[in-house]
Protein backbone atom coordinates (compact mmCIF):
# COMPACT_ATOMS: atom_id res chain seq x y z
CA UNK A 1 0.00 0.00 0.00
CA UNK A 2 2.84 2.36 0.98
CA UNK A 3 4.17 2.81 -2.55
CA UNK A 4 0.81 4.32 -3.50
CA UNK A 5 1.22 7.14 -1.00
CA UNK A 6 1.84 10.45 -2.77
CA UNK A 7 4.86 11.87 -0.98
CA UNK A 8 6.00 15.47 -0.68
CA UNK A 9 7.81 17.54 1.93
CA UNK A 10 9.85 20.60 2.78
CA UNK A 11 13.64 20.71 2.81
CA UNK A 12 15.67 23.20 4.83
CA UNK A 13 18.26 23.48 7.60
CA UNK A 14 17.15 23.70 10.32
CA UNK A 15 13.61 22.69 9.43
CA UNK A 16 11.94 22.16 12.83
CA UNK A 17 10.42 25.68 12.78
CA UNK A 18 8.58 25.14 9.48
CA UNK A 19 4.81 25.59 9.48
CA UNK A 20 4.47 23.87 6.09
CA UNK A 21 3.76 20.35 7.46
CA UNK A 22 0.83 21.73 9.50
CA UNK A 23 -0.63 23.38 6.39
CA UNK A 24 -0.22 20.46 4.00
CA UNK A 25 -1.30 17.83 6.57
CA UNK A 26 -4.48 19.85 7.17
CA UNK A 27 -5.29 19.84 3.44
CA UNK A 28 -4.34 16.16 3.02
CA UNK A 29 -6.85 15.23 5.77
CA UNK A 30 -9.47 17.70 4.52
CA UNK A 31 -9.40 16.16 1.04
CA UNK A 32 -9.00 12.56 2.26
CA UNK A 33 -5.86 12.00 0.20
CA UNK A 34 -3.50 9.06 0.46
CA UNK A 35 -0.56 11.40 0.78
CA UNK A 36 2.16 12.49 3.18
CA UNK A 37 4.19 15.65 3.76
CA UNK A 38 7.42 15.50 5.77
CA UNK A 39 9.84 18.09 7.16
CA UNK A 40 13.30 17.03 5.96
CA UNK A 41 16.49 18.46 7.51
CA UNK A 42 19.26 18.66 4.92
CA UNK A 43 22.62 20.27 5.80
CA UNK A 44 23.94 22.30 2.82
CA UNK A 45 26.83 19.92 1.92
CA UNK A 46 24.34 17.02 1.52
CA UNK A 47 21.81 18.84 -0.63
CA UNK A 48 22.48 17.18 -3.99
CA UNK A 49 22.75 13.64 -2.61
CA UNK A 50 19.62 13.97 -0.45
CA UNK A 51 17.56 15.51 -3.25
CA UNK A 52 18.44 12.54 -5.46
CA UNK A 53 17.38 10.24 -2.59
CA UNK A 54 13.97 11.96 -2.50
CA UNK A 55 13.54 11.39 -6.23
CA UNK A 56 14.54 7.71 -5.81
CA UNK A 57 12.02 7.39 -2.97
CA UNK A 58 9.23 8.51 -5.31
CA UNK A 59 8.66 12.01 -3.93
CA UNK A 60 6.36 14.09 -6.14
CA UNK A 61 8.13 17.22 -5.06
CA UNK A 62 9.09 19.40 -2.13
CA UNK A 63 9.13 22.93 -0.82
CA UNK A 64 12.49 24.55 -0.32
CA UNK A 65 13.36 26.92 2.48
CA UNK A 66 16.39 28.60 4.04
CA UNK A 67 19.25 28.05 3.22
CA UNK A 68 18.59 26.09 -0.01
CA UNK A 69 16.39 28.46 -2.06
CA UNK A 70 19.22 29.57 -4.36
CA UNK A 71 21.37 26.40 -4.33
CA UNK A 72 18.43 24.24 -5.45
CA UNK A 73 18.23 26.21 -8.70
CA UNK A 74 21.50 24.57 -9.84
CA UNK A 75 20.03 21.12 -9.24
CA UNK A 76 16.81 21.76 -11.19
CA UNK A 77 16.63 20.60 -14.81
CA UNK A 78 14.23 23.42 -15.55
CA UNK A 79 13.36 26.63 -13.69
CA UNK A 80 10.43 28.82 -14.75
CA UNK A 81 10.84 32.51 -15.59
CA UNK A 82 9.12 33.62 -12.40
CA UNK A 83 11.66 31.80 -10.20
CA UNK A 84 14.46 33.16 -12.38
CA UNK A 85 13.20 36.72 -11.95
CA UNK A 86 12.84 36.30 -8.19
CA UNK A 87 16.20 34.51 -8.04
CA UNK A 88 14.90 31.72 -5.80
CA UNK A 89 13.03 28.41 -6.05
CA UNK A 90 10.69 27.54 -3.17
CA UNK A 91 8.83 24.67 -4.85
CA UNK A 92 10.17 21.69 -6.80
CA UNK A 93 8.03 19.32 -8.83
CA UNK A 94 9.50 15.93 -9.71
CA UNK A 95 8.35 15.02 -13.18
CA UNK A 96 7.50 11.47 -14.31
CA UNK A 97 10.98 11.04 -15.83
CA UNK A 98 12.60 12.05 -12.52
CA UNK A 99 13.66 15.52 -13.73
CA UNK A 100 13.24 18.50 -11.38
CA UNK A 101 11.14 21.54 -12.23
CA UNK A 102 11.63 24.57 -10.00
CA UNK A 103 9.18 27.41 -9.46
CA UNK A 104 8.46 30.16 -6.94
CA UNK A 105 5.02 30.36 -5.30
CA UNK A 106 5.84 33.28 -2.94
CA UNK A 107 4.74 35.75 -5.64
CA UNK A 108 1.37 34.00 -5.90
CA UNK A 109 1.07 33.92 -2.10
CA UNK A 110 1.86 37.59 -1.76
CA UNK A 111 -0.63 38.72 -4.41
CA UNK A 112 -3.44 36.32 -3.42
CA UNK A 113 -3.21 37.43 0.19
CA UNK A 114 -3.52 41.07 -0.87
CA UNK A 115 -6.42 40.35 -3.22
CA UNK A 116 -8.26 38.38 -0.62
CA UNK A 117 -7.75 41.12 2.01
CA UNK A 118 -8.80 43.86 -0.45
CA UNK A 119 -12.19 42.15 -0.92
CA UNK A 120 -12.92 42.92 2.73
CA UNK A 121 -11.97 46.59 2.61
CA UNK A 122 -15.32 47.80 1.32
CA UNK A 123 -13.90 50.59 -0.85
CA UNK A 124 -12.30 50.65 -4.27
CA UNK A 125 -8.68 50.03 -3.26
CA UNK A 126 -6.66 48.00 -5.75
CA UNK A 127 -3.00 46.96 -5.69
CA UNK A 128 -2.36 48.75 -8.98
CA UNK A 129 -4.24 51.89 -7.91
CA UNK A 130 -1.07 53.89 -7.14
CA UNK A 131 2.62 53.74 -6.18
CA UNK A 132 3.93 51.27 -3.61
CA UNK A 133 6.68 51.36 -1.00
CA UNK A 134 8.55 48.11 -0.30
CA UNK A 135 10.70 48.11 2.84
CA UNK A 136 13.54 45.62 2.46
CA UNK A 137 15.45 44.13 -0.43
CA UNK A 138 16.03 40.50 0.59
CA UNK A 139 14.47 37.33 -0.83
CA UNK A 140 10.93 38.14 0.30
CA UNK A 141 11.21 41.67 -1.12
CA UNK A 142 12.07 40.26 -4.54
CA UNK A 143 8.91 38.12 -4.48
CA UNK A 144 6.83 41.12 -3.35
CA UNK A 145 8.30 43.42 -6.00
CA UNK A 146 7.73 40.82 -8.72
CA UNK A 147 4.12 40.44 -7.57
CA UNK A 148 3.61 44.21 -7.69
CA UNK A 149 5.19 44.41 -11.17
CA UNK A 150 2.92 41.59 -12.40
CA UNK A 151 -0.12 43.40 -11.01
CA UNK A 152 0.77 46.57 -12.92
CA UNK A 153 1.72 48.84 -10.00
CA UNK A 154 2.89 52.04 -11.74
CA UNK A 155 5.80 52.91 -9.42
CA UNK A 156 7.51 50.76 -6.82
CA UNK A 157 9.86 52.44 -4.33
CA UNK A 158 12.27 50.12 -2.54
CA UNK A 159 13.88 51.34 0.68
CA UNK A 160 16.53 49.18 2.27
CA UNK A 161 19.16 49.63 4.97
CA UNK A 162 21.80 48.56 2.44
CA UNK A 163 21.03 50.89 -0.46
CA UNK A 164 22.97 48.86 -3.07
CA UNK A 165 20.65 45.89 -2.51
CA UNK A 166 17.63 48.13 -3.17
CA UNK A 167 19.40 49.39 -6.29
CA UNK A 168 19.83 45.78 -7.49
CA UNK A 169 16.05 45.35 -7.52
CA UNK A 170 15.69 48.14 -10.11
CA UNK A 171 16.78 45.68 -12.82
CA UNK A 172 13.55 43.70 -12.22
CA UNK A 173 11.71 46.52 -14.06
CA UNK A 174 13.92 49.60 -14.57
CA UNK A 175 11.11 52.01 -15.43
CA UNK A 176 8.95 50.99 -12.48
CA UNK A 177 11.25 50.06 -9.57
CA UNK A 178 13.16 52.89 -7.87
CA UNK A 179 15.57 52.50 -4.99
CA UNK A 180 15.20 55.13 -2.26
CA UNK A 181 17.37 55.84 0.78
CA UNK A 182 16.30 54.04 3.98
CA UNK A 183 16.22 57.45 5.72
CA UNK A 184 13.59 58.69 3.24
CA UNK A 185 11.03 56.00 4.09
CA UNK A 186 8.76 58.32 6.12
CA UNK A 187 8.50 60.83 3.28
CA UNK A 188 7.86 58.16 0.63
CA UNK A 189 5.26 56.50 2.88
CA UNK A 190 3.20 59.67 2.58
CA UNK A 191 3.04 59.42 -1.21
CA UNK A 192 1.96 55.85 -1.81
CA UNK A 193 -1.12 53.66 -2.12
CA UNK A 194 0.50 50.67 -0.46
CA UNK A 195 3.31 50.02 2.05
CA UNK A 196 4.77 46.59 2.76
CA UNK A 197 7.41 45.55 5.27
CA UNK A 198 9.51 42.67 3.95
CA UNK A 199 12.41 43.16 6.37
CA UNK A 200 12.80 40.93 9.38
CA UNK A 201 12.32 44.00 11.63
CA UNK A 202 9.33 43.69 13.95
CA UNK A 203 9.59 39.91 14.18
CA UNK A 204 9.57 38.42 17.68
CA UNK A 205 13.13 38.71 18.98
CA UNK A 206 14.17 41.29 16.33
CA UNK A 207 14.50 45.05 16.57
CA UNK A 208 11.32 47.06 15.86
CA UNK A 209 10.73 48.67 12.47
CA UNK A 210 10.87 52.42 12.91
CA UNK A 211 8.68 54.35 10.50
CA UNK A 212 6.27 57.26 10.82
CA UNK A 213 2.91 56.63 9.16
CA UNK A 214 1.33 59.94 10.24
CA UNK A 215 1.70 61.43 6.74
CA UNK A 216 0.04 58.52 4.91
CA UNK A 217 -2.87 59.02 2.55
CA UNK A 218 -6.11 57.96 4.27
CA UNK A 219 -6.77 55.24 1.66
CA UNK A 220 -3.28 53.74 1.88
CA UNK A 221 -3.00 50.05 2.84
CA UNK A 222 -0.24 48.80 5.14
CA UNK A 223 0.96 45.21 4.97
CA UNK A 224 3.53 43.34 7.04
CA UNK A 225 4.70 39.96 5.77
CA UNK A 226 6.12 39.24 9.24
CA UNK A 227 3.48 37.04 10.92
CA UNK A 228 5.10 36.39 14.32
CA UNK A 229 3.62 38.39 15.95
CA UNK A 230 0.57 38.61 13.70
CA UNK A 231 -0.12 42.21 14.68
CA UNK A 232 3.30 43.82 14.46
CA UNK A 233 4.03 47.31 15.77
CA UNK A 234 3.84 48.53 12.15
CA UNK A 235 0.28 47.21 11.79
CA UNK A 236 -0.69 48.58 15.21
CA UNK A 237 0.57 52.01 14.21
CA UNK A 238 -1.32 51.80 10.90
CA UNK A 239 -4.52 50.94 12.76
CA UNK A 240 -3.98 53.85 15.13
CA UNK A 241 -3.94 56.09 12.03
CA UNK A 242 -7.16 54.43 10.74
CA UNK A 243 -5.33 52.83 7.82
CA UNK A 244 -6.34 49.45 6.37
CA UNK A 245 -3.96 46.62 7.24
CA UNK A 246 -3.04 43.20 5.85
CA UNK A 247 -1.31 40.63 8.10
CA UNK A 248 1.41 38.26 6.87
CA UNK A 249 -0.10 34.84 7.64
CA UNK A 250 -2.16 34.79 4.42
CA UNK A 251 0.97 34.97 2.27
CA UNK A 252 2.35 31.87 3.99
CA UNK A 253 -0.92 29.98 3.50
CA UNK A 254 -1.59 31.05 -0.09
CA UNK A 255 1.97 30.30 -1.28
CA UNK A 256 1.39 26.66 -0.27
CA UNK A 257 -1.67 26.22 -2.55
CA UNK A 258 -0.06 25.92 -6.02
CA UNK A 259 2.53 23.45 -4.68
CA UNK A 260 -0.18 21.26 -3.15
CA UNK A 261 -2.07 21.39 -6.44
CA UNK A 262 1.01 20.43 -8.47
CA UNK A 263 1.83 17.41 -6.31
CA UNK A 264 -1.59 16.14 -5.30
CA UNK A 265 -3.97 17.42 -8.01
CA UNK A 266 -6.27 19.46 -5.73
CA UNK A 267 -6.23 23.25 -5.38
CA UNK A 268 -6.90 23.75 -1.65
CA UNK A 269 -8.50 26.77 0.00
CA UNK A 270 -7.30 29.02 2.76
CA UNK A 271 -9.82 28.97 5.61
CA UNK A 272 -10.07 30.61 9.01
CA UNK A 273 -9.70 27.19 10.65
CA UNK A 274 -6.38 26.67 8.87
CA UNK A 275 -5.24 30.16 9.80
CA UNK A 276 -6.08 29.54 13.48
CA UNK A 277 -4.30 26.20 13.39
CA UNK A 278 -1.10 27.68 11.98
CA UNK A 279 -1.13 30.69 14.30
Ligand code: NAP
Pocket residue numbers: 106109135136137138139140141160161162165198199200201203207225226227248249251252253255
Ligand atom coordinates in the same frame (compact mmCIF):
# COMPACT_ATOMS: atom_id res chain seq x y z
P1 NAP B 1 16.48 38.25 3.98
O1 NAP B 1 16.67 37.87 2.56
O2 NAP B 1 17.52 37.87 4.98
O3 NAP B 1 16.26 39.86 4.02
C1 NAP B 1 16.20 40.54 5.26
C2 NAP B 1 15.84 42.00 5.01
O4 NAP B 1 15.69 42.64 6.29
C3 NAP B 1 16.93 42.79 4.25
O5 NAP B 1 16.32 43.77 3.45
C4 NAP B 1 17.70 43.44 5.42
O6 NAP B 1 18.38 44.63 5.05
C5 NAP B 1 16.55 43.77 6.35
N1 NAP B 1 17.04 43.95 7.72
C6 NAP B 1 17.47 43.01 8.58
N2 NAP B 1 17.86 43.59 9.74
C7 NAP B 1 17.69 44.92 9.60
C8 NAP B 1 17.89 46.05 10.44
N3 NAP B 1 18.38 45.92 11.69
N4 NAP B 1 17.58 47.29 9.97
C9 NAP B 1 17.08 47.46 8.72
N5 NAP B 1 16.86 46.41 7.87
C10 NAP B 1 17.16 45.16 8.30
O7 NAP B 1 15.11 37.66 4.57
P2 NAP B 1 13.76 37.34 3.75
O8 NAP B 1 13.76 35.91 3.34
O9 NAP B 1 13.57 38.39 2.74
O10 NAP B 1 12.65 37.45 4.92
C11 NAP B 1 12.36 38.70 5.53
C12 NAP B 1 11.18 38.55 6.48
O11 NAP B 1 10.02 38.16 5.76
C13 NAP B 1 11.37 37.49 7.56
O12 NAP B 1 10.87 38.01 8.76
C14 NAP B 1 10.51 36.34 7.11
O13 NAP B 1 10.01 35.56 8.18
C15 NAP B 1 9.39 37.07 6.40
N6 NAP B 1 8.74 36.25 5.35
C16 NAP B 1 7.40 36.04 5.44
C17 NAP B 1 6.77 35.29 4.47
C18 NAP B 1 5.29 35.02 4.56
O14 NAP B 1 4.83 34.07 3.92
N7 NAP B 1 4.53 35.80 5.28
C19 NAP B 1 7.48 34.78 3.38
C20 NAP B 1 8.87 35.03 3.32
C21 NAP B 1 9.48 35.78 4.31
P3 NAP B 1 19.90 44.57 4.52
O15 NAP B 1 19.82 44.22 3.07
O16 NAP B 1 20.42 45.93 4.77
O17 NAP B 1 20.60 43.51 5.33
